[in-house]
Amino acid sequence: MPQLAPISRSKTVTALLVAPAGLFFFFLLVLPLIVVVIYSFGARADAGGYAPAFTLDNYANLPARGQAFFNTLTLAPLGTLLTALFAYPLAYFLAVKASPKSRTLLLVLVIVPFWTSQLLRYYAWIMILGSKGIPSWLAYLGISDLRIINTPWAVLIGAVYGFLPLMVLPIYVSLEKLDKRLLEASADLGANSWRSFLQVTLPLSLPGVATGSMLVFILLMGEYILPQLLGGGKVFFIGNALVDLFLQSRNWPFGAAVSTALVAIMFVTIVIYMRFVLSRGDVRRAALV
Amino acid sequence: MTQTIVPDISFRAVSKRYGEVRAVDRVDLDLPKGSFVSLLGPSGCGKTTCLRMMAGFEQPSEGEVFIRGDNVTGVPAYKRPVNMVFQHYALFPHLNVADNVSYGLRQRSPKPPREAVAKAVDEALAMVRLQGYGQRRTWELSGGQQQRVALARALINRPAVLLLDEPLAALDRKLRHDMQIELQNLQRNVGITFLLVTHDQEEALSMSDRVCIMKDGRLVQTGTPRELYDEPVNGYVADFVGKSNFFAGIAGNARSGLIDVALADGMKATGRASRSTVSPEAGEAVLVSVRPEQIRLAAAETDLPNQVAFRTQAKVLNRIFLGEQTEYLVAHEKLGEFMVRSPRQGNQALAFEIGDRVAVGWPPDAALILAKD
Numbered sequence: 001m002p003q004l005a006p007i008s009r010s011k012t013v014t015a016l017l018v019a020p021a022g023l024f025f026f027f028l029l030v031l032p033l034i035v036v037v038i039y040s041f042g043a044r045a046d047a048g049g050y051a052p053a054f055t056l057d058n059y060a061n062l063p064a065r066g067q068a069f070f071n072t073l074t075l076a077p078l079g080t081l082l083t084a085l086f087a088y089p090l091a092y093f094l095a096v097k098a099s100p101k102s103r104t105l106l107l108v109l110v111i112v113p114f115w116t117s118q119l120l121r122y123y124a125w126i127m128i129l130g131s132k133g134i135p136s137w138l139a140y141l142g143i144s145d146l147r148i149i150n151t152p153w154a155v156l157i158g159a160v161y162g163f164l165p166l167m168v169l170p171i172y173v174s175l176e177k178l179d180k181r182l183l184e185a186s187a188d189l190g191a192n193s194w195r196s197f198l199q200v201t202l203p204l205s206l207p208g209v210a211t212g213s214m215l216v217f218i219l220l221m222g223e224y225i226l227p228q229l230l231g232g233g234k235v236f237f238i239g240n241a242l243v244d245l246f247l248q249s250r251n252w253p254f255g256a257a258v259s260t261a262l263v264a265i266m267f268v269t270i271v272i273y274m275r276f277v278l279s280r281g282d283v284r285r286a287a288l289v
Numbered sequence: 290m291t292q293t294i295v296p297d298i299s300f301r302a303v304s305k306r307y308g309e310v311r312a313v314d315r316v317d318l319d320l321p322k323g324s325f326v327s328l329l330g331p332s333g334c335g336k337t338t339c340l341r342m343m344a345g346f347e348q349p350s351e352g353e354v355f356i357r358g359d360n361v362t363g364v365p366a367y368k369r370p371v372n373m374v375f376q377h378y379a380l381f382p383h384l385n386v387a388d389n390v391s392y393g394l395r396q397r398s399p400k401p402p403r404e405a406v407a408k409a410v411d412e413a414l415a416m417v418r419l420q421g422y423g424q425r426r427t428w429e430l431s432g433g434q435q436q437r438v439a440l441a442r443a444l445i446n447r448p449a450v451l452l453l454d455e456p457l458a459a460l461d462r463k464l465r466h467d468m469q470i471e472l473q474n475l476q477r478n479v480g481i482t483f484l485l486v487t488h489d490q491e492e493a494l495s496m497s498d499r500v501c502i503m504k505d506g507r508l509v510q511t512g513t514p515r516e517l518y519d520e521p522v523n524g525y526v527a528d529f530v531g532k533s534n535f536f537a538g539i540a541g542n543a544r545s546g547l548i549d550v551a552l553a554d555g556m557k558a559t560g561r562a563s564r565s566t567v568s569p570e571a572g573e574a575v576l577v578s579v580r581p582e583q584i585r586l587a588a589a590e591t592d593l594p595n596q597v598a599f600r601t602q603a604k605v606l607n608r609i610f611l612g613e614q615t616e617y618l619v620a621h622e623k624l625g626e627f628m629v630r631s632p633r634q635g636n637q638a639l640a641f642e643i644g645d646r647v648a649v650g651w652p653p654d655a656a657l658i659l660a661k662d
């Protein structure tokens with residue numbers, strides 16, 4: 001009979017397993033975050049950068065970047081919602097309607113865009129949404145003077161395009177493992193296919209929607225390239241404001257305050273989200289079975 | 290006007306094909322109102338496909354399905370007045386017990402009032418002895434309790450027929466037995482027609498009023514459990530329903546209800562035809578079927594009772610003590626091995642040991658002369 005490993009040894013193993021990620025996160029996430037928080041209470045040095053101080057001026061000054069906060073806090077949730085609305089039918093088609101043979105191929109196609117650089121794909125969208133793209137075609141149909149590029153719409157279109165796979169895959173997984181017999185039971189009890197969808201399929205696939213939304217929302221909140229390219233600097237996010245503050249005006253303490261505010265907002269949003277969506281027993285249970 | 294009783298479900302020449310395979314082959318079936326009917330057969334015999342065509346999950350390739358006289362061929366499941374208890378219950382994991390049970394009522398339009406639904410749920414849960422379980426999550430319940438939730442969820446709708454798809458297969462032996470009795474009582478109390486699909490012959494025989502035996506997509510025989518046991522139409526049914534010994538032979542001439550059969554090596558046996566089918570023709574290849582409990586054992590041929598017509602010698606190969614009965618496996622030089630069940634003897638001297646030579650025989654009316662299938 002094999003002897004059980006002594007507890008101290010299993011603890012060592014655990015420590016060794018956790019160490020790489022733990023050290024990585026400590027030095028590259030926790031420490032920098034502490035530095036950022038400390039900087040946020042500092043003052044701007046005369047030549048730019050950071051000068052030690054303790055002041056709340058930077059936080060009092062946050063409304064100066066109110067537009068960036070407003071854009072981020074409206075477009076990130078809206079983009080997440082739109083992505084979910086576009087992703088759900090696609091995931092449903094893949095998981096339920098597509099034949100098992102074509103399913104794998106179609107799933108690969110969903111991920112294919114990731115094989116080219118995100119930057120390159122957004123440049124393509126600049127062309128598509130620019131004055132020589134879709135608006136020029138619409139002009140033929142009599143719809144003139146339509147501007148898409150450099151508007152919030154362009155950013156939303158880019159968000160849906162860029163984050164669709166991240167939303168499709170978790171929804172696909174939750175729909176794919178849905179027990180088809182539950183739909184038979186629902187039909188047997190008198191529900192037509194639409195009612196069965198609303199009462200069985202949708203609630204049981206919500207964990208997938210929740211996971212996908214979380215992923216997309218977090219990434220959109222910190223987005224920089226998307227508003228930079230498709231918003232043309234006119235629709236700017238907190239990410240753009242940060243680049244501006246750190247690299248252009250070199251007001252590091254104010255940048256640090258904006259960063260801290262962003263992290264705080266994200267943290268609160270995610271906690272509320274987890275509390276009200278993911279903590280629901282039935283959703284959690286459905287995610288497990 | 291004479292009132293004819295319309296069966297709750299009827300099949301008229303129903304077939305179901307999957308490509309070239311006929312899963313169900315021209316089945317005619319009637320489920321009498323208020324009866325407990327079993328559809329019995331080995332896996333792949335088409336019994337589950339029949340059930341799914343009753344529920345509306347599958348539509349027949351040919352033939353027609355009637356529910357209480359209405360032709361429902363082509364009608365989808367959600368419009369049919371039947372309900373099903375699924376093999377693995379298929380309870381909704383995101384709903385509690387009460388919401389599972391009320392699901393069918395909540396699909397009706399107009400929606401019944403909330404209080405009426407709550408009352409019906411309480412009654413349905415009481416019927417399956419799960420009072421007070423309404424707020425439980427389904428996964429907190431044991432297998433037997435989940436089973437009863439599935440029953441309540443189906444019966445609350447007062448279906449024309451309750452379809453049960455191998456409902457006891459997932460339960461352990463003891464619980465299965467309890468549920469068998471409970472299902473029978475439930476059926477008598479609610480008076481709804483039950484259709485049970487099972488591969489377990491014991492379950493089918495013990496619970497149902499009528500049993501339909503299927504093989505390769507066809508309905509082989511329908512009858513009461515007793516009819517199937519005593520008057521099987523062929524060797525397949527005799528073998529499937531209870532145990533039997535079979536001896537192959539060629540049918541000879543019939544005389545006064547009895548048929549002579551030529552067995553291997555010039556041996557002869559006499560038996561009767563089953564009342565469920567026509568007598569085999571002279572010259573037809575047949576099976577002589579004798580139930581193990583119909584065969585008599587004795588120390589010598591002269592000790593066998595007078596009515597025993599077929600007599601021969603065999604050797605005891607094995608003996609299994611079953612309490613009220615003893616099961617012997619005996620070997621005959623020409624007929625091969627066969628099974629004998631003797632009731633417990635008060636006199637221990639009448640028990641035989643392995644290796645003993647014994648006289649065996651059976652009366653003519655114990656032997657059934659059957660077609661193979």
